[in-house]
Amino acid sequence: MFKRIFVEKEMRDHPRVLQFLSSFPNIPTQEIEEIDKIFNRVKKPYLQKRDNLQAFLGRKRGSLVKPAPDAYGLSGSPHYYFIHSYNCLYECQYCYLQGYFDSPDLVFFLNHEEIGEKIKEVCDSHPDQEEVWFHAGEFSDSLALSHLTGELPYYFSLFQTLPKARLELRTKSANIKELKALSPQKNITVSFSLSTAAQVKAFDLKTPPLKTRLKAMRELQNLGHPIGIHIDPVIYEDDFEKKFAELFQEMKTQLDLSAVHYVSLGVVRFTKDVYHQVQKNYPDSPLHGADWVKSFDQKVRYSRPLRNWMLGKIKALGLAAGFNEKQIYLCMEEMEN
Amino acid sequence: MSTTELSQLLCFAHRGEASAFFKAYDFKASALHPDFWTCDQGLGLLLTGEGLGKAFSKLGLILGAYHQQPRLEIFNLGVAGALRENLEVGSVHKVRTVYGEEEFHSFELIGDLDLITAKKRVLSPEQGHFLSAFAPLVDRELWGLCSVAREAKRPIAAIKIISDRPGADEICTITKENSKEWSEKLLEAFQKESQSETPEEPSMIDILGILDHSAWHFTTTQKRQYENYLQKWQLRDFSQTELQNIAGEIDPKLKPKLRTQKLLTLMQERFSPLETRLRANLEQLFEPHQNSDLQVRFDQSLESQSLDVNLKIHGAKQFQELQTALQSLPLKNFWSVLQGEEDV
């Protein structure tokens, strides 16, 4: 998986570093002073993640928990995200990380206890709120490599002590081995990003197929773990309504829809830089067959009526499948119109 | 000054690296610069000297003199130091990514190993260790050559032979004992590389075969648009038969210019049927409300909720009529179309 693993000197004896390294006994490791002095210092081509992927293990410094953008998650409560990882093993063609970092290398910050302290602090700073949300996976996939990084037990015990805090673990993986060993907690939701089977195959390169994701979701649901769903990014395809009706049908067959915590919907969008990266990295992607416009916020999107129409259709299909109004929210888009 | 026709410009830092090339080709001194030679096989040879500054100035000079040559590829050939243990001294590598010490920009070439160009010649073990985090190879010029090549929009490739490994006092040195052998290896690699076919850029095939047909007339912009649409057609996996059917349905009696315009419109409609229907619906929506005194235009990208309304006022009575007409504009329907609420 990795060609080389860099470890910050300061963290070389940290138990999580040692645990991580024990999974890669034959991979060369190199000690470095600080991740920031190497990672993102030069522009490393994105597609080198295929054959020259490196990992960095270290300590997150600076701001450990940040307020999430306004339209993030269910409205009404404060939302924050925390960063314990940069970049992802998968290769979704629309992934915004390809234009966000200047390197595809994976960075793992393993000082979770420090991050946890900050989470407690932020939570305490909202004495009047019933819920305070924390999202993992803003810059990575929360579960894909959780068996290597080993942080889940820590966050599960932390959130047990913070009843009004809510944690969202966001993923496209089906790697639930670690989660299965943990007792479900009401305030920890595992949310899965889904799209039609054909789109998963066409755009979400290297991710588990839709069926595998749904199976993992069912297993978690059966064990009592709260789950959420993101249908985001929605991409237009021929027979749009039929394909998404099939997706909801699959969900209905596999899951107890009434127990799904939320379903968020968002239409595909790119910053100009990310779109250029998509053109460079995936020149043959069917994404380039679409008619994009520069929208109100300078992002590259489908035209306004089309994206609204798509959201409306999917919402209606979701309601018809058995979700209720309260479960479905429109991500990022609702606020813009 | 007249310049010989060149197709490849070979850049070496030192004469020793180029010795086998001087033997293999009949290079003649050029009046352009004392460190520049050309030969009848279309090759140029430049000794840049060591370091970034020299790489910039000398390559810049030569590319400036040859700026009118349509095809000129740059090859950097020479030694590189290994920053990682597993690389064998004397092994030859094509460079894949070129980084520069303390430089953010990198260059992507075609090859198998990455290289960083160092600012200083002698590397302390600490500096070597630090640079090794970026790339397994180190040299003194390539990043500079790539910068100039990019500015001049010329392709560049690099073949490096490993001269020394970490722990050596100096990097990228070429000693008398091995310079002959290494230069020969570089020559061999270069000749092999020159013989290998570079794959042609896949050009978009005019699957309808109409670009030069007298029944059609393409302006330059339309030609580009048509090629762009053909590419989209393929990306969307639409069939050739479908395109032939679309083209076949266009009235053959139409003038070539109109036929071409029609074809492009129909292709566009196929890409975005929903938007096409939306636009048509919006046109229809405003059609009955328009006349020579009242013109309504909406944003063709359908992004803006605003409407442009042009009014001509001739007199008080007509102005009242216009006011009534304005009030009856179907604005609610217009906005609900933009909200995606209208099924089309």
Ligand code: SF4
């Ligand atoms: S799973 Fe998420 S983070 Fe990973 S490549 Fe896909 S979109 Fe990017």
